[in-house]
Amino acid sequence: MANFYTDNPDLKHHLNHPLMQKIVELKERNYTDAEKYDYAPMNFDDAMDSYDKVLEIVGEICGGKIADNAESVDHEGPRVENGRVIYASATQENLDLCRKAGLMGMAMPRRLGGLNFPITPYIMAADIVSRADTGFENLWGLQDCAETIYEFADEDQKQRYIPRVCKGETMSMDLTEPDAGSDLQSVMLKATEQPDGTWRLNGVKRFITNGDSDIHLVLARSEDGTKDGRGLSMFIYDKRNGGVDVRRIENKMGIKGSPTCELVYKNAPAELCGQRRLGLIKYVMALMNGARLGIAAQSVGVSERAYREALAYAKDRKQFGKAIIEFPAVYEMLAILKAKLDASRALLYETSRFVDMYKIYEDIAKERSLTPDERKEMKKYSKMADACTPLVKGMGSEYCNQNAYDCIQIHGGSGFMKDYACERVYRDARITSIYEGTTQLQVVAAIRHVTTGTYLDLIRGYQDNEVKPELKWLHDNLVAMTATYEEAVATVSAVKEGDYNDFMARRLVEMAGCIIMSYLLLNDANRNESFISSAEVYNKYAQAEVAKHADFIKQFNPEQVSMYKPAE
């Protein structure tokens, strides 16, 4: 039986990144938990060995049952009966398996029943789960929501809810409404405070992934008469209390095993999470950042699957007397597919390490005050995480769509038939560039890091790394690309024209993304020879992309935006 962790040495390469030493040391507070918990690590090697062993369980379950079940889940899908969701039978089997394997609440602290994993190995598990069944990754990955309870709820709430998540109860984040999708400020679901201080929720939510979960985080309007984001608060709704029914589930194109629900709240009892009015502006922002990293991992998992399906087919399929992988048109597609996979994975784990660094510092700050150096470091990593999250979500999800497309292309006519997994991969991929903020919205979040120079700082940092002589040409190309990028940024910034700046934003963000990912692959190749070919192929690809965007910007007169505007 396949093991989706051990059959993929790239994962171990990323897990063993040099920064992990510091992340684990901080996360484990110098390994003091070993005194209290018999499953806590006593040193760095012990911790890394544990991550490795647990990821091996993830890989085994995913490469076995979950991957095998994916097709039947896609066909059967969930259904609604009497206001409740009934998962596809194999989905239920997958969930039971993950519960028994103790893979829920992986990143939660031990005192609340979790494994106290840093984000990085947890995200790696998400990457693996998604390769097996992309839709199932949602149900499993919504354990992320526990992070929001851990960060913002009071101690009593943490004690009541987080251990339940660690034991395997599922979660959902109820944000979207019929008239509040990308624009969450328009959320209308009404929260009314009762004389005894509890709250009741009334209204409708739509497109809620796993909407019949055990524990919901709900964004609702607590401040009567307000219309914007400052009138919204975050609530916890416990399904055990009743009051929320599933009216229907959507009939979707992909990720069919993941139920997408319309929810009706009828006087549903709920409790406030954190402070009033901070629901959207603070908590949802934090929740979304975590969720976006999760979708980036999901996207990388899709790319991995697409690459493997395409590679296996290209080796197997013979035309004109030889395997089609021997034709330049096919091997080019495969090489680029792999390069995009490796590039987005490199950025995924770079981002997850940044997130680990600042979140662990934030957590330590609850126990003691940070030293000035620590505070400085936390800020640095927080900013880099903030910059890289929309980049990896945006570009990683676009890449997985392109990869799923090319995967079908390599399969030719067979890929268009339902007989091969690639058609499911293609349908499943499509949502990744839409939910948790479309690619267009990731650009909105990312563009300020173009203008404020966060990306450039990051690039300069990578530029200082030593490279092996045989890889120097990649480095030189990147220096040139960076100059082109700076010039393009200067050209666009010089024009103070809102529509024009927005119009060019995605191009600039993509240029930064290409350069950053190309540098990361160069670093990977420097550390591990197996990445050399992807580093080279991606460098060529990035070079062409950067030149294309730069040329477009150069040839563009800001007034030409009007050509694109719809007629009045």
Place this chain on the structure above:
Amino acid sequence: MSLNIVVLAKQVPDTRNVGKDAMKEDGTINRAALPAIFNPEDLNALEQALRLKEANPGSTVTLLTMGLPRASEIIREAMFRGADGGIVLTDRSLGGADTLATSYSLAQAVKKIGNYDIILGGRQAIDGDTAQVGPQIAEKLGLPQVTYAEEILDLKDGFVTVKRRLESGVETVKSPLPCVVTVNGSAAECRPRNAMRVMKYKFAASPTEMASKPDEIKAIIEKRPELQISEWSAAYVDADPEQIGLPGSPTKVKAIENVVFTAKESRRLTDNDEEIENLVKELIANHTIG
């Protein structure tokens, strides 16, 4: 009611994924080419044991295996899935045992464990496929036995109710405790390794394994008894040297043949009793069946 549950398990070469190099030229198994795994039906038995443990708080599940010292690997594997600990019955003098000697040796070890309520094991091991060891242990211990078990339906008041999978259907039987139950591959699959348990028990080791561990790990194992996998010798379980290993094994292997299956010829029969009877007679005559 808390139970002392013993699970009999065997580390076997993985004969399910046999490659070209699985057999040596002399016809014996090339163990180096086949990974050593937890015998699949013993995992089904372990799952039944773990369910009993869950239903009866305070119960313990102890693995018992006979084999080379490295068989402690499957004890650790069982601990990762929920077992409390285990014993490797290992001794040079036990080598070369057939099912009779094996069942005698294991029965001696079970006696040494003592105080057991139920003994579970897989129906058979994939390397020998005899399905004899479980039943022979029951005989040697004078216990009732339930074979081909698919599910333990109930255990209370000194009795266990078991669903058996037979060729033509299922049968539900009730047996007094203690008894031996051998579990069929059609029973529920064993639960996966549990992340927390893997981290907790990963240093579990037998005395042989401990010898090569760094001091730091030795200290941990010494401090935590739950990490100590026992190793028992033939003498420790009071085994009669004449009844174990090669001396205790009446089975003598005359020759091992490397059989290559090939479909050579096919014959079409009509739906005619006489023709079928003739074919059966022919097959008996040439020892294909019977």
